[in-house]
Amino acid sequence: MADFNLNILGCGSALPTTRHLATSQVVDLRDKLYMIDCGEGTQVQMRNMRIKFSRLNHIFISHLHGDHCFGLPGLLSTLGMLGRTGDLVIHAPKEIENYMRPVLDTFCKGMPYEVRFNHIDTYSHSLIMEDRSLSVYSIPLKHRIPTCGFLFAEKPKEAHIIREMTDFYQVPVKWMKDIKQGKDYITPEGEIIPNSRLTRPSVAPKRYAYCSDTAYSPSIIPIIEGVDLLYHEATFMESDKARAKETFHSTARQAAEIALKAGVKRLVIGHYSARYEDLAVLHKEAREIYPDTILGNEGMVLSI
Ligand SMILES: [Zn+2]
Ligand SMILES: [Zn+2]
Numbered sequence: 388m389a390d391f392n393l394n395i396l397g398c399g400s401a402l403p404t405t406r407h408l409a410t411s412q413v414v415d416l417r418d419k420l421y422m423i424d425c426g427e428g429t430q431v432q433m434r435n436m437r438i439k440f441s442r443l444n445h446i447f448i449s450h451l452h453g454d455h456c457f458g459l460p461g462l463l464s465t466l467g468m469l470g471r472t473g474d475l476v477i478h479a480p481k482e483i484e485n486y487m488r489p490v491l492d493t494f495c496k497g498m499p500y501e502v503r504f505n506h507i508d509t510y511s512h513s514l515i516m517e518d519r520s521l522s523v524y525s526i527p528l529k530h531r532i533p534t535c536g537f538l539f540a541e542k543p544k545e546a547h548i549i550r551e552m553t554d555f556y557q558v559p560v561k562w563m564k565d566i567k568q569g570k571d572y573i574t575p576e577g578e579i580i581p582n583s584r585l586t587r588p589s590v591a592p593k594r595y596a597y598c599s600d601t602a603y604s605p606s607i608i609p610i611i612e613g614v615d616l617l618y619h620e621a622t623f624m625e626s627d628k629a630r631a632k633e634t635f636h637s638t639a640r641q642a643a644e645i646a647l648k649a650g651v652k653r654l655v656i657g658h659y660s661a662r663y664e665d666l667a668v669l670h671k672e673a674r675e676i677y678p679d680t681i682l683g684n685e686g687m688v689l690s691i
Contacts, residue, residue, distance in 0.1 A: 389690035389691070391593050391691040393655075393691055394414075394436055395655075395686070396412060396429055396432040397410050397426050397429065397685055398410060398685065399426075399454070400600075400636075400658045403661075407659060407661075408429075410658060411423070416539075418442055420438065423446075423447045424455040424456065425446060425458040425462060426457060429461075430461050430465050435686070440466060440471075443466075443475070445478065445516060447478045447515070447523065447537050448477060448480070449597070450528075450534035451480060451483065455599075456479075463490075463491070463495060464494055467495060474503050475502050476502075476504075479504065480534075481506040483506075487502070487504070508525070511525065512527060512610050519542070521539060522539075525537065526598060526611065528599075529603075530600045530635045534601065536607070538614070539596075540592065543589070543591075546568075546586035546587060546588055548566065553566070556580050556585070558572050566585055594615055594691075596610070596611040596618070596651070598611070598645075599618065600635065601637060602632065602637060603641040605645070614649070615653070616652065616653050616654075616655065618655050619646065619654060619655075619656060620658035621641075621669055621673060623637070624639060639673040643674070646676075654679060655682075655687075656681070656682060667682075670682040
């Protein structure tokens with residue numbers, strides 16, 4: 388498996404079915420885990436997929452509809468029972484506090500770790516979080532309540548040193564850090580050795596965009612342009628377009644149109660309405676517009 392992966396834990400929508408679980412995903416970047424949404428049943432699905440609870444430090448909640456956050460109380464309580472001590476940060480619209488503060492006060496008193504909330508402005512495209520390897524940005528979406536998607540952008544990796552060349556020019560060890568970051572080497576005699584002679588570029592950083600729940604919204608296209616993987620909700624079929632419009636959701640065709648217009652590398656769809664027994668119809672509809680569409684499913688792991 389690659390070192391930047393997407394785990395799909397659940398890709399159903401609001402009504403429970405025996406076929407799908409409520410929305411949750413886990414982005415895994417070199418063993419650091421970032422959860423997106425936490426529908427009911429998420430912690431059980433983490434067990435099923437052997438996702439390590441201890442590697443999770445950030446949870447991103449797109450909006451305060453139950454199918455995206457009813458799994459939080461159980462998960463937070465379990466993390467306490469497992470003896471977690473490090474802070475856990477929940478990035479979410481500010482309404483999260485009305486929901487989670489009473490839960491924490493009632494069920495999570497005396498937990499060995501701290502839950503911190505980072506309020507997201509769902510109306511702006513801005514940086515929410517960054518660490519050494521990743522930046523996460525909000526993507527404003529069009530839904531019935533304040534909602535945003537998330538853009539996970541890997542930071543550029545350092546260039547690889549060509550050992551034979553640094554040996555040849557007798558580059559001192561103290562220079563190596565600067566050279567990995569792109570600086571030229573200046574010899575004690577003042578000769579400039581260009582960086583391109585000393586390093587090989589690392590692989591280009593990857594990006595993943597998560598867009599759920601949302602009505603058809605072309606304004607997100609400039610934000611997600613060219614991403615390596617796009618998850619876009621496809622709650623309905625085009626024949627149920629009126630229902631999609633009324634509930635601020637998208638059809639499979641609309642998801643594919645967004646992918647096509649944004650020139651993304653791959654599209655994965657999900658958040659299926661309970662009314663469709665056979666998802667092949669949604670898949671076919673999306674593929675007619677965007678052939679490289681993946682039908683998201685529980686337990687799926689995609690490399691980004
Ligand atoms: Zn939903
Ligand atoms: Zn919703």
